[in-house]
Amino acid sequence: MVDLVLRIGYPKISVQDVAEHTGIGKGTVYKHWNSKEDIIDDVLLREFDRVHDRFLAHLMHDRRLAGLHGTGCVLYRLVMANPVLRAYNTRDARMLGTHVAAQGAPDALGIALVSVLVRPSYLELLRDNGLILDAVCTEEGRLCVEAVVSGFVDHPGAVAGPEQARTSSRLMATVLRRVFEPPGPPEPAGRDRMVTALLTARPLRSGTPMRLDDARTADGR
Numbered sequence: 736m737v738d739l740v741l742r743i744g745y746p747k748i749s750v751q752d753v754a755e756h757t758g759i760g761k762g763t764v765y766k767h768w769n770s771k772e773d774i775i776d777d778v779l780l781r782e783f784d785r786v787h788d789r790f791l792a793h794l795m796h797d798r799r800l801a802g803l804h805g806t807g808c809v810l811y812r813l814v815m816a817n818p819v820l821r822a823y824n825t826r827d828a829r830m831l832g833t834h835v836a837a838q839g840a841p842d843a844l845g846i847a848l849v850s851v852l853v854r855p856s857y858l859e860l861l862r863d864n865g866l867i868l869d870a871v872c873t874e875e876g877r878l879c880v881e882a883v884v885s886g887f888v889d890h891p892g893a894v895a896g897p898e899q900a901r902t903s904s905r906l907m908a909t910v911l912r913r914v915f916e917p918p919g920p921p922e923p924a925g926r927d928r929m930v931t932a933l934l935t936a937r938p939l940r941s942g943t944p945m946r947l948d949d950a951r952t953a954d955g956r
Contacts, residue, residue: 736778741818745775746832776844782820783846786813787940794933801929802866803915807852808908814848815900824848824888849884853877857938864925871915883910
């Protein structure tokens with residue numbers, strides 16, 4: 736489905752296109768998704784889950800990524816390297832249409848980078864493990880984090896290419912570290928607890944979506 740979205744754009748995709756592309760019957764498409772909007776939501780959720788799994792792989796190799804700035808830096812790079820998620824974050828209406836790309840629309844799926852990094856349960860874990868300042872968990876603090884992340888997501892460098900995205904991710908990480916984290920290196924025990932939480936509780940992860948493979952199985956293919 737991702738390549739179909741990239742090739743012709745979600746607004747031009749029909750349910751018949753989905754059925755032919757995935758090798759399932761048109762009736763099965765309607766059985767598992769109530770609308771075309773549900774299908775693109777599923778695609779976006781699955782892509783975010785893949786990015787989340789890649790982040791965890793990075794984390795297992797480098798526990799220093801457990802802090803807000805490290806997590807933000809890696810997720811920014813992974814999201815901007817994923818064409819569909821990049822389009823979702825930058826509100827690319829040509830690729831995704833107004834359903835998910837309207838300027839100022841709420842992030843109903845909870846997978847936009849800014850939504851993930853200001854999620855209260857995630858910030859509270861960081862605070863409880865000494866990885867961010869207490870004030871970040873207030874409404875004003877979350878708004879400040881949101882402003883920083885949104886600024887780098889909306890910056891032209893986000894879509895200018897891999898090198899520019901890497902530069903933006905480093906700059907964003909620097910701001911997050913200097914403004915929202917305590918000075919000095921983190922306490923190892925707190926960082927290790929945060930790593931465990933990210934790997935087990937998975938506070939950054941989206942809800943489990945319906946998978947296209949499940950629909951194929953249900954269709955007997």
